[in-house]
Amino acid sequence: MAGSNGYGGWLKWGNMGNMGLSSEQQASLQQAGSKFMQAVDAARTQAERSFTQGVSQVRAAVESSQRSGESSPSYAHRHWGRRPSARNLPSRSINIRVCTWNLHGSKLAEQDDLAAWLLPQGQSADLFVIGIQELVELGPMSLLLNGDGHEERQLELEAKIEATLAASGRDFLKVCSFGMVGLSLLTYVSAHLSQNIGEIDCDRVKTGIEGLGGNKGGVCVRFLCGAMSMCFVNVHLPSGTGKEEDRKEHLHEILSYAFQGISRNGSSRQPKNGFHRASVYRALQHDLVVVLGDTNSRLVLELPEGEMPKGPPEAWLLCDELINGRGLRSARSMGFREAEVTFPPTYKYIPGGGLSSQRTPAWCDRILFRHEPAQAVFENDDEDVEPTVEVVEYDSYPLKFTSDHRPVAATIRVAMPHLSEVD
Numbered sequence: 001m002a003g004s005n006g007y008g009g010w011l012k013w014g015n016m017g018n019m020g021l022s023s024e025q026q027a028s029l030q031q032a033g034s035k036f037m038q039a040v041d042a043a044r045t046q047a048e049r050s051f052t053q054g055v056s057q058v059r060a061a062v063e064s065s066q067r068s069g070e071s072s073p074s075y076a077h078r079h080w081g082r083r084p085s086a087r088n089l090p091s092r093s094i095n096i097r098v099c100t101w102n103l104h105g106s107k108l109a110e111q112d113d114l115a116a117w118l119l120p121q122g123q124s125a126d127l128f129v130i131g132i133q134e135l136v137e138l139g140p141m142s143l144l145l146n147g148d149g150h151e152e153r154q155l156e157l158e159a160k161i162e163a164t165l166a167a168s169g170r171d172f173l174k175v176c177s178f179g180m181v182g183l184s185l186l187t188y189v190s191a192h193l194s195q196n197i198g199e200i201d202c203d204r205v206k207t208g209i210e211g212l213g214g215n216k217g218g219v220c221v222r223f224l225c226g227a228m229s230m231c232f233v234n235v236h237l238p239s240g241t242g243k244e245e246d247r248k249e250h251l252h253e254i255l256s257y258a259f260q261g262i263s264r265n266g267s268s269r270q271p272k273n274g275f276h277r278a279s280v281y282r283a284l285q286h287d288l289v290v291v292l293g294d295t296n297s298r299l300v301l302e303l304p305e306g307e308m309p310k311g312p313p314e315a316w317l318l319c320d321e322l323i324n325g326r327g328l329r330s331a332r333s334m335g336f337r338e339a340e341v342t343f344p345p346t347y348k349y350i351p352g353g354g355l356s357s358q359r360t361p362a363w364c365d366r367i368l369f370r371h372e373p374a375q376a377v378f379e380n381d382d383e384d385v386e387p388t389v390e391v392v393e394y395d396s397y398p399l400k401f402t403s404d405h406r407p408v409a410a411t412i413r414v415a416m417p418h419l420s421e422v423d
Contacts, residue, residue, distance in 0.1 A: 084198030086227035093415045094193065094225070095392075097125035098367050100234065100292040101399075101407035105137030105182070106351075107156070109401035114164040117397045117407045124168040125411060126193050127225070130161060131234030132184040133294040134403075138215045142181055147214055149179020161186060176221050178274075180204040181214035183293075185234045187221055199224045203258045203275050207250040211264060218254035218293070222281055226416055229374070231286040233258065235293040241360070244321055247296060251331060255283045255291075284334060288389060288414065289370040291336060294405070297321040298362045307360060313344055320363055336368040339391035339410060346396050346406045356404070367394065367410045388415045 099117060108114070118128065135157065136142050136150045158177055165172045165188060173194050175187035183204070189197050200223040208216035216238055222231040235254060238246040253264055259281040263269050269277045283289060299319045301309060309316045317323055323341070325332060345361035355361050371389040393411040400406070 081200060082198050084196050084224050084226065086196075086224075089196055089226050089416055090192045093413055094126040096127040096129065096290075096412045096414060097409060098129045098131075098232070098290055098292050098412060099407065099409040100131045100133070100294070100365055100367060102133040102236075102294045102347075102365060102403060102405040103135055104351075104403040104405060105134050106402050107153070108160055109351075111401040112399035114160060114399075115167065117399055117409055118161070118164050119168055120393070120395075120397070120409075122168070123411075124165075124170055124190075126190045128161075128165065128172070128186075128188040129221075129232045129290070129292070130184075130186045130188075131219075131232075131292045132157065132179075132182075132186075133234070133236040134182040135179060135184045136182050138182050142215075147181060149181065149184060154179055154184055157184060158186065161188075175200060175223065176202050178202060178204075178219065180206070180217065180219050183214070183217065183219045183234055183236055185219040185221060185232070187232070193225070196226045197223055201259060201276055201281060203277060205254045205257050207253050211253075216250060218258065220254075220258045220283060222259065222283070222286060225414075228288065228414070228416060229286040230288045230290075231281075231283050232290045232292065233283060235291060235295065237294065237296045239296045241298050243296070243298075244300075247321075248331075251291070251295075255334070258283045284370070287371065287373045288412075289336075290412070291331070291368045292366070294364050295322065295366045295368075296362075296364050297366060298364075299360060300324060301360070303360055308357070309360070313361075316345070316361070317341060317363070322363075322366060322368075331368055335370045335372060337370065338366065338368050339394035341366075341394070343394075343396040343408070344406070346408060348404045349400060349406065351404060352401050365396070365405055365408045367408060369410075369412065389413070390415075 097118065101117070115122075118130075135153050142150075154177065158174075162172070162174075171191035172188040173191055175189050175197065177184075177186045179185070185202075200221065202219075202221045204214070204217065204219040206212065206214045206217045208214060216236050218233050218235040220231060220233040222229065224230070233254060235251065237250050257264060257269070259277060259279070261269055261277045261279045271277050298321055299309060299316055300321060301319050303309065309319070320341075322331070322338060341363060345355065345363055346365040347362050348356045348359040350356050369389065369391070390413045391410050392413050393409070395410075396406045396408045398406065
């Protein structure tokens, strides 16, 4: 509100004669003041109306989202809910391509060819698991309106990924596609393996803002491939140097409460639109568990922010949280392993250029795996054997125009002999 020394002063200068102005000058000045006040009032009214409309639109969007519930994971075939065939696998081994990329809230740049990341040297796979972080910017509005992910960005991402896979000359079916704020998880299976996929379930776990915000957390999918159970968890863990304990706690929470009917505070996690949360499965109780995403692993160094470490990058790796064991100890204690890291830091880059001189570089984007097969009996030339897991490729890729992160991918080869007996 205008005070006596503000805009309202125009109307209180009744004794303008003391200013040495003529009657005509006083009248002109008074008229100008009145017009100015009218303009101010009109602007204030328009601003208040716009603010009210904006609040109403946000409230309506939130209420609409609440009425419709959370969006379902998009499945290609509903029969994938049943138990799959454990016999007649098309081959004795399958290749799983696991991909992760933090997009920094940006749309995919046309200059970045996804084939280099998904299909390196033209090599395809039997299963593709693709995890995205920061599909959209992680601002307050995204937290409020994109709790189920951003539908438009998700569809754009799907279209580009599917076009890239189609160029391989093989047919792929979508197992699932869903998101949470900036996190997105997409899974595709080669058509020849589709009858061996089943018992699919998906979930998401919020760990941001004390479990209320989906800016941090994980989205996950589990299924059977033949008789082998698999679980893939796309995570975005807390950022920042010195946040090792926070990252450990968030990862533990994601793996503990995924697919569960209760939350960390004991409250009920209700089934919602395809997320069953029936406490039937546990993330760590699978033959193969893969954690992919932006772990935000940092270099444990006493360096001012932005100062580059001494020596070559391979020497920096010795100070990496995940490699030296100081950070994410829970990952190691839970049996997770990682293939050898031979690629450059994945963060922080100037889009279109090299490493930023304003941030200490880090290998934030990683893929960890845990293989603990169940006691199933397999046949292989009349000898009982267990399936084996081998990482045959683990690398980052120079898609540099979209984000300040570099994408990372691993090809995991799983030997899957045919079951001699199915329980």
